[in-house]
Amino acid sequence: MQETKRIALLIDCDNVTHNAIEGVLEELAKHGTVNVRHAHGDWNNPGLSGWAEKLHPHAIRPMQQFAYTKGKNATDSAMIIDAMDLLYSGNVDAFALMTSDSDFTPLVLRILESGFPVYGFGQKKTPKPFVDSCSPFIYIENLASHGDNESDSGSAPPRKSKSKLRQDSALVRLLRTAVDQTADDDGWANMGQVASYIANNNSSFSSINYGYRRISDLIKASELFKIEMRNGTAMYVRDPKA
Known part of the structure; x- marks a missing residue:
């Protein structure tokens, strides 16, 4: 019997909405078990309050990253280090990156070189190089609001005619x-x-x-x-x- 694929989900909370997390987890459930769930960000930032409310219900582990230098995105660096640690740990079979930042493109390519699939989730503004490198990439606008009260709860993604x-x-x-x-x-x-x-x-x-x-x-x-x-x-x- 084929073993269930173990997936590591890494979330860049600084630039992706929390509204789609239910849809992302539902989508990943088709591919395996999300046994690692890390949400990266500066949790002292009030702007992450929406994400903070999603952590406990979905068993997501907050990864604190202070903004040591103004204008520098410390979260990106922390996520890359986290991903590489997981890559060499041998405890996962696939990665999922929830971000709209093209700076992660080299990371995706490095993971793919090691033979691991990378499922990408981001907004429609996500630069094409990052979109094209993932396997596959899904726009979170098509997954948002599943079970979320802020918009059409449970509505299906809009179908193109x-x-x-x-x-x-x-x-x-x-x-x-x-x-x-x-x-x-x-x-x-x-x-x-x-x-x-x-x-x-x-x-x-x-x-x-x-x-x-x-x-x-x-x-x-x-x-x-x-x-x-x-x-x-x-x-x-x-x-x-x-």
């Missing part, structure tokens, strides 16, 4: 390439192989950023492909333009 999906040329190209590269001689491609191809060739991609929990739901909504169900559960797709 068929027309919006089709207007996204990069998305359309990615989906069509994935189907083409995994299709059999008859032009039909197994949905599982399509999803694996996308994960292997565009690791930062996540259907959640488009409002769909699964890539199969996104493909259905786009109506770009013919869909056929086999044996009741196996989904196959075919590009009518192929």
